[in-house]
Each structure stands twice: as C-alpha cells, then as structure tokens.
Amino acid sequence: MTDWIVLGLLGVLSVASALGLLLSRNAIYAALFLVLNFVIGAVIYLVLNAPFLAVVQISVYAGAIMVLFIFVIMLLGAERLTPAENPPGLNYQRPLALILGVLALGLAAYVLLTRQASAAPVAQSVDASPTAVGLQLFRNYVFPFEVVALLLLAAMVGAVVLTRKTE
Amino acid sequence: MTLLIVSPILFPLLGMLINALFGQRMRERVVGWVASFAVIAAFAASVVLFVQLSQSHGEPLRLTLAPWITAGALNVAWGFLVDPLSAVMMLIVTGVGALIHIYSIGYMHGDPRFARYFVYLNLFVAAMLVLVMADNFLVLFVGWELVGLCSYLLIGFWFQDVKNAAAGRKAFVVNRIGDVGFVLGMLLIFATFGTLDFETVFAQVKVRGESLAAVASLITLLLFIGATGKSAQIPLFVWLPDAMAGPTPVSALIHAATMVTAGVYMMSRAHVLFELAPTTQALIALVGAITALVAGSSALRQVDIKKVLAYSTVSQLGFMVAAAGLGAYVAALFHLLTHAFFKALLFLGAGSVIHAMHAAHGDVDPQDMRAMGGLAKRMPFTFLTFVIGGLALAGLPPLAGFFSKDEVLLAAFADNPLVFVLLGITAAFTALYVGRQIVLVFLGEPRSANAAHAHESPAIMTMPLAVLALLTLAGGAINLPGGGWLHHWLEPVLHEAAKPLNVGLALVFTLIALGALALAWVWYRDAQRARLEVESALGRFLLSAWHIDAVYHATVLRAFYTLSTICSQLIDIGLIDAAVNAVGRSARAAADQLRAAQSGFVRNYGLLMFLGVIVLVVYFVVVR
Amino acid sequence: MEPTSFVVFLSSVLFVIGALGVLLRRNALMIFMSIELMLNAANLAFVAFAQRWAQLAGQVFVFFVMTVAAAEVAVGLALIVTIFRTKRSTSVDELAQLRG
C-alpha cells in the first residue's frame, strides 16, 4: 500500500512537472520543471530497484545536461524571445497535434485496460548494484559500450567545431 | 632459437622500417648502410641457420609464428621452414642481395628518391625470404606476390618517364596472368588434399600415389602457369626485357639472380607433385627449351647492353625450367645458383659501364652498345670481371657456368633428344652473343664522346664485382660432376641420384663455345657489322624477340580492346547507364510531385512522424 | 493494475506530453527539452520492464540512452548556438529554407 501511495504521488508530480514544461512561457522555468521531472524520475528509479540509474540520472541529466541547457538559455537570453505568429500553412498544426496527443493517450489507456498482464509470476528482484550493472556493461555489452564511447568523442569534437568562432 | 628462424626476414623489415620512417631526414650514406647492414645481418643469420641445419643432418628447422586463416577445413599458419633447399636459396638471396645493396650505394648516389629505393630493396629481400622459407603454399604465395609488388615498384622507380611506368605496369599485368594459374593450382591443391602445408601434401602424395595422376597433371600445369609468369617463360616472358627500365642493380638482383628464379624454386619445392605428372613435365621441359632458344637467339641482335643480358636471363631461365621439367632439379638449382653469381656480376658490370657512360659528357644513349667500344682500357677492372662473368655464361671451364650448364645438357642428353638439341643450339648462341657483347663494349676504338671519356667506377661498386667474380670463378666447385656437394646436400629434399660426368659432351660444348667466341671476335671487331645487322629483316625479327609483343598486340590486346569497347559502348552506356538515368529521371519526376510535402517546417515533419507512429501503434494494437 | 502497468502508463503520458511539446512549441530549446522528456519517458518504461522481468539488460539500455542523449545535447546545443549567431533567433520556423 505504501508503495502505491509513493508511486501515485510521484506519478502525479511527474506529470505535473511535465505539464509545467509544456506550458511555461519562460524557457528557464521550463528547464527547471524538466529538472524537477528528472529528479522525480530518479526517485521512481530508486523505487523500481535501479539505484545506479537513479544516481546517473541525477548527475547526467540533472547535473550536466540541464545545466548546459540553462547555461545556453542564459547565454543567448533566449527565454525572452517569443517568436511571431504561426507562419502561413501551419495553422492546422496546433489542433491536429492536440487531437493526435489525445488519441495517443487513449491508445495507451486502451492497451492498459484491455490487455491483461501475463500471469507469469513476477520474477524476484535482480541485483542492480553498480557492480552488477558494470559487469553487464563490460561482459555482454562491451561493443556497444565502446561504440558509445566513440560517439561521445565524436559529439565532443562536433560541438567544439560547431561553436568555434570562424576567423 | 624461434626468433632466429625468422630473423633473416625481420632484419630487412627492420631496415625497411627505419628507412621508410626516417630515410627522408638521414644522409644518403646512412640510409644506404642501414639497408645494407640489414641484409648483411640477414645473411649472417642465414649462415648460422645453415650451420645449424648441417649439424642436424638435414633435419629441417620449423617455426609456426601464428595462425593466419582458420575457416572451416582451411587452416593456414604463418609457418616457416628451413631445410636444405630453402637454406641454399636463403644464402643466395641474402648473399647476392647484400652485395647488390652495397653496389647500389654507389650506383644510386644523388638520386632524389634514394631512401625510397632502399626501402623497396629491403622489402624485396624480406619478401623473397618469405617466399623461400614458407612452409605452405599460401605463405609462399604471399612472398610471391610481395616480390612481384617490389618488382613493379622498382621497374617503375623512375616513373617520371612514361616508358618506365608502362614497363612496370606490363610486368605487373603479365605476372597477374600467371598468378591466376597459381591461385587456381592452390585451390585445386586444397580441394584435393584439404591442406596447403607442404609436408602434409607431399606425405599424402606418397601415400595415395598413382590415383592422383590426373589431378596432379592439372595442378602442376596450373602451378607451371604461375611459374611462366614469374620465371619469364613462353608465353609470358615479354615483361622481363621491358623490366630493364628499372635501375641496373634491381635488374641484377630481382630480374636475374633471385625473383625470376622463384618459379624454378617453386617447382623444385613441389617436385613430388610434378613427378606424378609426366605429361606436364614433358611440356615444361619443352617450354623451357623453346624459351631458351627464342630468347637466346633474340639476344644475338640486341643493341642495348642490358637487353642482351635480359634476353640472356630469359634464355638461362629456360635452361633451368627445362632441367626442372626433365626432373633434374639439382641441375636446375645448381644452374640457378651459378647463374645468380655470374648474371648478377654481368648486370653489375653493365651497370658500371652505364654509370661511366652516363657520367661522362656526351649526348648518346648510355646503354647503346653501338656507342661504346674501347672501354677495356678505361675501365680495366670492370672489363676483367665482365669477361669472367661472360665466359662463365658462355660455359667455358673451369668457370661456374660450365659445370651447371653441362649438368642440364647432360640430363637432356639422357632423357629428351629434342630438348637436348634445342638447348645445344642455345648454348652456341649464348657464347656468340656474349662474345659480341664483350667485343662491342670493351674492345676496338671508342665510338662516342661518352665512351672516350668514361672512367672506372668507385670502389663501392667495383668491390661487389670482385666478390661476385671470385664466386663465379670458384662457384662450380660446390657441385663437381659425378655427385658433388650440392647433390649431397639436397639429397634429403630431392632424393636425386647424381649422373656421372660425360667427358665427351663437355669437350664438345667447350669447343662449340670457343668457336662461337672466335666467330664473335671475327665478326664484330668491325662494329659496322653490328650496326647493319640490326637493319636487316632477320635483325628486326630477332631485335623484337620474334615479334611476340606484336603478336600479342594483334591478337590478345586487340581482342581485349574490342571487348572493352563493346562493354563500354553497349553494355555500360547503352544498358546500365540508361537504366540508371531512367531511375534518376523517374525519381525526379516523382520528386516534382512530392515536393509539396516538403514545407520546410521541422514541426510539420514532426507532426507527420507522430501521425505515422500512431497509425503504426493502432495497426499493431487494434488491428492485429 | 500492477506497478509495472502504472509506470508504463506514466511513461506513455510523459511521452505524449513531450511529443506535444515538440509539435507545439516554436523555440528550438523548448523542442529540444521536450525531446529529452520523451527519451526519459522511454527510459522509465525500460526500467519498469527491467524490474518486472528481473533483467538487468533494461537498465543497461537506459544507461546507453542517457549517454547518447548527452552526446545529442552537446551537438544539438552547439547547433542552436551557431544558428542563433546567424539568425538571432531560436525559432525553428525561421529555418525553413529547405522547403520544396
């Protein structure tokens, strides 16, 4: 029962912060709502037996990615830039997007309500300590791991090249 | 111990690496001596291995460095083998190679790509050692291809001249034709025996014996096609005379002493297979003899000092191949050995002459014998050593060539009269063109300013000449008639009985050689004759080596060009291009219709994607 | 309903909100943040399934998603900054030169 209270509360908070992101006019507020959402996500990870991911979520998403976002927003002064009206030919965009969104939610609800969860007993929880995750990474997923390392390097070089001032 | 076996390969590779990385920044002398010492070290290592081998009474030394290809039934390793046969080849390659490296320091002096030359040369030595030390067909083939590459690179070394580049390309292409045969032969060996290891294959041959006769004929035929490419036999010999476009030391090392003998070595190595196929063997003997005659006669009318030697090389390779075809592998290898000495000597001597002609002021082609003459007085040492080499080639006792050529002729005399006759005539031709060359180059009066002002080459070039001359003088001793040392040494590999000396035959051929030399002296004292000869119909016929190149042009090349034209005009442009263009046009037409969808608004694309996702989800969730 | 279903539903709600953010907002930075929200929603589903089937693979996947997201953000923000330098704007509607 406590689990349900905790999860429900987290769920409500999570959706609320996501809506905050969607609806805020100010980019800084949006970013802060997103940070909040990520932190709540981290707590959900903890509840779902993923402590390693919870901490990584905090330090990568909340601590690095979003700091970068806020940094760029502040640097560009982008929070105050409200663009002009919809360009011609995009007027149908907003209603159609909303309809599609509602449709997608309806689909998700439909699936959850009509499909019974499989009767198979929930497996006992797995060891998700950093050691266990690390062993997975370096035994079963070494190749993707190395590829991702290369990707990060490429992204770093790309970012440096893109933002360098051209003489 | 393990490393010692491959050290002859590693030393030149190390030298190559040093020169390739730092050669540009080092002084010429340093580059040259690094390369030379690499090969000298390889020679020393070969000697050590040779001594170890002789102490182990012919028990081969083996080393498997690493597995290479492991795919299904195919297991090939980087395996190396030192047995009496490869040991002899290693000594020749590294010994002659070392001398030619040293000689090159003088010959290549001042060349802008000095370091690159030595990189190639070192790589060649390493590759040649891989070839002779391989313990399976595939590793042998690696060496085989690598030496081909080096040969190509070095023939076209002065690539600024289109002719040289073309010569390199020709050598490359012609060799590839032979290689196709070799590869097919290898595949057939694998299909038949399930392995490419020499030892296993030969052991299986001994066990299965006659049942393999048919397939062995095919295998050996294919392998021999490979050999005709590398060892310049009819019909693929045309590249070798053109290969003289490379620097002369290269001609001496690669296109006379070592690489071109690879075919002979390979046949000796696989002699077990060849002995199963008497038909192929007869064919090989005949091809060798015909090659010897054609090339020998062509050498009679050449005017380029190197071309004479080039055709002579083809001719002598014919001798070796014929010997191998006759089953006289020891004779073939013996001739290979002595030929390596005296032909390298002749080439280096010719190089010395060219070097002198080039250095002196004048405006004639430094390789044209018609512009030489009288060089004996100006270059006495080169003259002396050249004459020693020439007489060895002509087959005069007691020089090295006499003994080895005699063994080949002896084998032919016993087994195959036709081959014997052809080779006999060639022997006479040989003495004649040698005499002609010596007379035209060294005797008489200088016929150009270059010749008149030529000077003896520096000591670094004459010293290798001296060493090679000594080897030519004494080289015959290692296999005196009637079962000499070489016979004994190769016995564990080749199991071949020695033939007794035939004094009559030896005497007859000595007299023929002397007669031909005398004839050359009489004919060519007056250089005018050499000049006129070339003009005649026979002269042109022989100068162009029986018009074989022209025949190729008229048949193979013309057919190939025609085929290419058909391919390019009809198939490529008419069919493929048209299809491709049609695809392009239709894509364009479709794009014209579809471009309306490209609104340029990213969010619009996003919306479409989202729509697509929802449609898919609906399909998977609701419909299915 | 069990916890897994609940979390998966939560994840789909977050995903839709993110998607709407991408479709409705014009500020490139907002769109970018909405994409991050979508990625996070997917991560949530991964973790829920990992928990449900006691398979660590799901968590490893999330790890990879996060790494890729970090790379994406680095390049994406660099692009936005570069575009801002020339366009003086972060609106994606201004970048419509490639229309057909």
Place this chain on the structure above:
Amino acid sequence: MPVVVEVTLKSAALIFVLLTGFAYLSLLERKFIARLQARIGPNRAGPFGLLQPVADGLKLIFKESVTPKGVDKPIYFLAPALVVVPALMLFAVIPVGKGATFQLASDLNVGALYVVGVMSLAVYGIALAGWASNNKYAVLGGLRAAAQMIAYELGMGLSVAAVVLMASSASLADIVAAQYPEQYGGILGWFLFRQPVAAAIFVIAAFAEVARAPFDLVEAEQELTAGFMTEYGGMKFALFFMGEYVKMIAVSALFTTFFLGGWSGPFVNEAPILSVVYFTIKVVVCLLAFIWVRATLPRVRYDKLMDMGWKVLFPVALANVLVTAVLILLGLPGYRL
C-alpha cells in the same frame, strides 16, 4: 515506524550540528585570518568573541528584506535554498563515525556517485540567483559559476573514480574500510598516500567547487561587485553565506572520508565515540587549510582557471584513473584488491 523516526532524528541532529558548525566556522575563519594577518579579530561579543556569530545572525535576521525591482520573484527566492539544500544532502552518505549510530546511509552502494551527482546540482542555485537578479554582474557571476563548476566537476568525479577503483566499492563506508586493510600499518593505508594524484586533484577541484580563494572568480568584487549575490541582502544573503560554509564543511568531510581514512583512528573499537572525535579533528584540519589558503594565495585569472580545469586537471585525472586501473590489474603492493 521506528526507522523513519530514527532517520528523522539523526538528520535533525546532523543539521543542528552543521548549522552551529557553520556559525562557528565563520568565527574561526575571522579569527584565524586575523592571526595570519597579525590582527586580533572579533573579541567584543562574549569571551574571546564567542557570541559574535549569534550577534551576526540576529543582525541579518532583523534586517529589512529588500526585493529589487525587475527580479524574477519565484526563482529569486528559490535560489538561496537551492544552494543550501545540496550541500546538506551530501551529509546523508558521509559516515561521521563508527557504527550505525553515526551513519545515515553510508552503506548506499552508489554513495560516491551520489556525492558527484548531488555536488553537480549545486550549480543551479548560483546560476539561477544570477539570472533571476536581472543584473548584468549577477548574470555574469552566475555564468562564470556554472562554467567553472562544470569544468571542475569532471576532475573531481574522476578523482573519486580512482578512489572507487581502489576500494572496489562506491559505498562510502566501504571506502573508509578500504583505507584500513590489515597489511598497511596505520596511516599509510590512507588513500592520500596510495592515491596522491587523485587527492591533489580533489583538493584543487574542491576549491573551485566551493568557489573560494584562489578560485572565487564568481564573486570577484573588483570585476563583478558581489557576483551572483549582488542583489541579495538580509536573510537571503545569509542563506548563500551558509550554503558556502556548509559546502566547505561537506567538501572537507568528503576529503576526510575519501583520503584521510574517515573516522578511523586508534582505539575506535574500544570506544566508538572516539571515531567521531577523530573525524571532527580531521575535518577541522581541512577547514583550517581552506582558510589558510584564502589568506595566502591571490585570485587567478578566469581564462587561466578554465584552462587549468579542462586542459590540466581533466586529462591528468583521466590518466590517473587509467594508471590506477593498470596498477590494480598488475596487482602491485598497495593496489591489490
């Protein structure tokens, strides 16, 4: 639910200790710097000036709360809290003494990662404070702070990674335990001696993270007046002040835990309370070092600071992790798992 009660009580105690500690740390700093500069320092309020922090606090509380025009109010008020909270959160995983009594969640198996993660959250408070103030100097200070902290987080994270490698566990309790293996006599087991490079990097990065001299570019008064704090006064300023000092204590406690053997010391098995004493002594020594450095070194230039973070500290820390991993693989004495 006794667990909840226990945790709450412990947290409350910890926070109380930290708040008092912060107050007296400020007094200590003023006194110590005064001595270093051959002055006497505050000595009027109470014996030896011991009541000075109380007086300071009262003054700040009763000051008029001014909110400048044009600030973004919610964030303007939120920012000071965002500075203090992460600093306090760090203490959740630090074992301040031997045994469960003195530890909250030290056996968290991702403790070291938690430290790095929470530390990276501290940027928000400062960056947002600067942005919300609607003031050029404040924004610049905030941006500087963000860039500086991102740059030095990497070095710090990697130096912690080396420590985690050595202990082969990310739990802070295990890290303390790993510094007292039987085969090392006493003090030599400290990672300060087995990981000197990591320790040096941690110290340098710590100065940058706390943004104290010589890395206090964030509030360089000559260039930026008071940086991100320019528009703050009264209690809100006090919160920033507190945040800085709590963070300083936290970083010192972390350094003690990672490199100085944590609470360990002689006779801790006989009298566990000694462990808290040892821990406190080590932390205070670290704090004195902090103050000493502030009194000694001049401020570095901003571009030099960034250069050092990215081009020196980061690569060296990376190399240190690599070397440590290799040493552990080789199983050298002192690096055997």
